[in-house]
Amino acid sequence: MTTEQEKIQSHDNHRRLQIPVQPVPKQKPEDRVKNWDESFLGYSLEAAVVEAERCIQCPTAPCQEACPTGNDIPGAFILLEEGDIEGAANKFRETSNLPDMCGRLCPQESLCEGSCVVGFAIRPAPLGKQPPVSIGRLEAFLADYQRKNIGLAKPDIAPATGRRVAIIGSGPAGLAVAEELTLQGHACTVFESWPVPGGVLLYGIPNFKMGKEILDAKLEYLEEMGIEFKNNTMIGKDVTIDQLLEQGYNAVFLGTGAPVGGQMRIEGEELANVHQATEFLVRGNLEPEQLPEAMRKPLDLAGKRVLVVGGGDTSMDCVRTAVRLHASEVTCMYRRTEAEQLGRIEERIHATEEGVQFQYLTTPTRFEGENGTVASAECQRMQLGAPDDSGRRRPEPIEGSEFSWPCDVVVLAIGYSPDELLEQTTPGLRTTAWKTVRVDEDYATTRPGVFAGGDNVNGADLVVTAMADGRRASEAIHHYLVSLD
Ligand SMILES: Cc1cc2nc3c(=O)[nH]c(=O)nc-3n(C[C@H](O)[C@H](O)[C@H](O)COP(=O)(O)OP(=O)(O)OC[C@H]3O[C@@H](n4cnc5c(N)ncnc54)[C@H](O)[C@@H]3O)c2cc1C
Ligand code: SF4
Numbered sequence: 001m002t003t004e005q006e007k008i009q010s011h012d013n014h015r016r017l018q019i020p021v022q023p024v025p026k027q028k029p030e031d032r033v034k035n036w037d038e039s040f041l042g043y044s045l046e047a048a049v050v051e052a053e054r055c056i057q058c059p060t061a062p063c064q065e066a067c068p069t070g071n072d073i074p075g076a077f078i079l080l081e082e083g084d085i086e087g088a089a090n091k092f093r094e095t096s097n098l099p100d101m102c103g104r105l106c107p108q109e110s111l112c113e114g115s116c117v118v119g120f121a122i123r124p125a126p127l128g129k130q131p132p133v134s135i136g137r138l139e140a141f142l143a144d145y146q147r148k149n150i151g152l153a154k155p156d157i158a159p160a161t162g163r164r165v166a167i168i169g170s171g172p173a174g175l176a177v178a179e180e181l182t183l184q185g186h187a188c189t190v191f192e193s194w195p196v197p198g199g200v201l202l203y204g205i206p207n208f209k210m211g212k213e214i215l216d217a218k219l220e221y222l223e224e225m226g227i228e229f230k231n232n233t234m235i236g237k238d239v240t241i242d243q244l245l246e247q248g249y250n251a252v253f254l255g256t257g258a259p260v261g262g263q264m265r266i267e268g269e270e271l272a273n274v275h276q277a278t279e280f281l282v283r284g285n286l287e288p289e290q291l292p293e294a295m296r297k298p299l300d301l302a303g304k305r306v307l308v309v310g311g312g313d314t315s316m317d318c319v320r321t322a323v324r325l326h327a328s329e330v331t332c333m334y335r336r337t338e339a340e341q342l343g344r345i346e347e348r349i350h351a352t353e354e355g356v357q358f359q360y361l362t363t364p365t366r367f368e369g370e371n372g373t374v375a376s377a378e379c380q381r382m383q384l385g386a387p388d389d390s391g392r393r394r395p396e397p398i399e400g401s402e403f404s405w406p407c408d409v410v411v412l413a414i415g416y417s418p419d420e421l422l423e424q425t426t427p428g429l430r431t432t433a434w435k436t437v438r439v440d441e442d443y444a445t446t447r448p449g450v451f452a453g454g455d456n457v458n459g460a461d462l463v464v465t466a467m468a469d470g471r472r473a474s475e476a477i478h479h480y481l482v483s484l485d
Contacts, residue, residue: 013056017121021130022051024137029353033323036207036285039350040104043134043141045085052077052088054118054133062115063135069095069102069468073112073135080142089146092139097176097471098218100147101201102464103140104210107313107344111464112136147217155225158185163481166191166249168235168422171199172463173454174255175218176470177477178227184478188227189249193234196290199257201463203282203290206317208324209347236421241429241450250484251477254422254437254445254452255470258460262415264309268367269412271374277314277413284321301325301409307377308332309364310413313343318411319356320347327409330356335363335382335395361395365402367410377405416460426450434459443473444480451477 025041026032032039043051055077063073076091092099106112112135113119119132146152163186167174170192178188196202198215223229235241241252261276263269275283279295288296306322308315311334322330332351334341337360341348352358361384364377381401384393423431430438430446436459437452439445445452453469455461 016054016056017118017130019050019054021054022047022134024134029350029355032208033354036324038104038211039208040137042144043137045145048138048141048145049080049083051134051138052080054130056118056121058117062117063112063133066115067112068462068464069471071095071099071112071139073139076142077133077138080138085142085145086150089142089150092142095471096464096467097179098172098463098467099139100143100214101172101210101218102467103136103138103143104214105205105463106136107462108136109345144214152221155183157183157225160187161185161481163187163250163484164189164248165251165253165477165481166244167253167255168241169199169255169257169454169456170197170229171201171255171257171454172467173257173470173473174199174253175222176467177253177255177453177474179222179225180471180474181477182222182225182227184474186478186481190227190229191233191235191239192229192231194290195231195292197229197231199255203278203286204314204317206281206285206321208320209317234421236425241422241426241447245449250449250481252450253470253473253477254450254456255454255466256419256422256452256456257466258416258418258455260417260419261412262417264364264412264414266364266366268369268374271367271369272372273374273408274367274410274412277310277318277411280318280411281314281321284325299325301327303328304408305329305406306331306409306411307364307405307407308411308413310334310415311336311341311343312413312415313347314416315411315413316343316347316351318413319351320354322409322411323351323354323356331359331405331407332356333359333362333364333377333379333405335361336384336392337361340384340392359405363395363397364405364410368404374407374410377407377410379403379405416455418456418459442476442479443469444476449480451480 057074061074076088079088113132116132165181165186165188167178167190170190178190182188201215283299304327306327308318319330319332361382362379365380366378367374368376381398382395385396388394418435423429428447437456439452439457443451443453451473453473454466
């Protein structure tokens with residue numbers, strides 16, 4: 001860059017840093033607790049263009065580096081600024097299969113926005129400290145605007161290769177693999193154990209975080225590409241991986257996630273009205289026909305006191321669901337402090353605004369029942385000790401601090417791990433001590449022709465990391481399929 005160009009750039013940066021942040025309109029707490037619609041209303045085009053102008057277009061783009069799928073964020077925002085909305089939306093689509101979902105669901109404060117230089121910049125008064133560019137909300141705006149007002153261009157699919165791929169699981173990892181391999185000309189079939197595809201996008205994430213029409217539109221788009229979905233099929237039980245390979249599938253991708261909810265292994269966990277988070281969320285959020293028979297009974301929380309155990313994003317989804325189901329009192333109990341909580345700050349703010357109470361440094365030690373139904377939790381206060389393997393300070397019980405917490409419903413949201421079914425039914429498939437599937441750097445498992453990625457490899461993580469795994473695994477699967485010629 002010449003000195004003259006540097007001067008112009010510096011002047012432009014100064015101008016951009018004077019643009020105040022454009023807030024994303026949101027439903028008021030008192031309104032949103034009465035409906036299941038998204039809490040955020042989204043940007044208008046005018047506000048989105050102004051917000052995009054806050055990006056100072058830094059050449060090193062630390063935001064792009066921090067994004068697990070490597071989105072070219074400055075590249076998209078300069079196009080939006082210039083009025084090329086389709087080009088800007090497509091810039092995100094170059095590296096992401098799910099921009100409307102990631103834009104809403106990523107913990108941006110610890111990913112792209114956490115690295116945004118604008119958020120660190122010092123500005124003269126009256127602006128002072130300003131937040132980073134709202135990267136996620138702009139990404140979601142662009143993807144929504146394109147879907148609703150422009151439409152997605154017909155995908156350019158390579159000629160059919162004659163190769164067939166079985167994809168097990170229809171969450172972000174499986175959907176990304178199916179889309180990428182179909183573009184390469186391979187025939188993809190997605191097998192899903194639930195009655196409707198989507199993985200946690202459907203049966204975990206509630207409507208107030210992401211409207212289901214976004215997932216529906218994606219599934220329709222994938223079906224139009226020629227991807228076949230076989231629902232209500234549990235691989236390892238209804239049909240094995242070996243049988244799929246015998247049926248002529250040339251490769252298999254395991255995108256089976258981490259669906260097994262953690263247990264506290266304490267007395268009273270078997271009582272009626274003690275729920276696992278997933279069962280609670282789907283019964284609260286989905287229509288009966290979207291659920292397996294055993295889960296079709298709707299939840300009745302009206303006037304009930306609900307205790308949610310755990311402090312992550314799942315527990316925030318549970319407490320906010322309980323509020324919308326008219327619980328009289330909703331409490332989140334977490335054994336560490338707010339500083340150690342792993343979920344998004346934004347979600348904790350939403351929950352607090354909606355009337356949820358937090359009991360930090362507290363854990364249940366036993367559930368007590370009346371006539372087989374939970375009636376209270378025996379609890380103990382904790383204090384923080386030395387850091388554990390995760391680097392967070394370990395909670396330690398305080399002797400003599402036991403107390404009883406009355407509750408009518410308990411929800412356990414204390415983490416997830418992968419299912420062992422496929423390891424048990426697939427000869428040669430190896431897993432780790434944490435039940436995650438062993439893969440090499442090309443996402444190949446220990447069973448030839450079988451690949452894996454997403455939460456079943458990483459442990460419970462994020463939509464964007466699962467999708468990014470799916471994209472990288474699809475490249476490896478493509479090379480594998482081509483090598484079979
Ligand atoms: C309640 C909840 C809220 C969350 N909120 C967020 C959030 O706000 N932001 C975020 O980034 N992440 C969030 N996550 C995490 C995120 O959803 C996951 O990391 C992501 O969905 C993992 O994607 P995946 O494709 O690996 O697996 P999944 O989405 O779990 O999909 C796996 C699919 O495989 C199917 N399956 C499993 N075994 C078999 C089998 N043997 N045969 C056939 N099908 C099978 C399952 O039914 C499932 O549909 C949340 C998770 C939960 C549980
Ligand atoms: S995918 Fe997630 S981390 Fe990447 S730019 Fe979008 S919101 Fe940020």
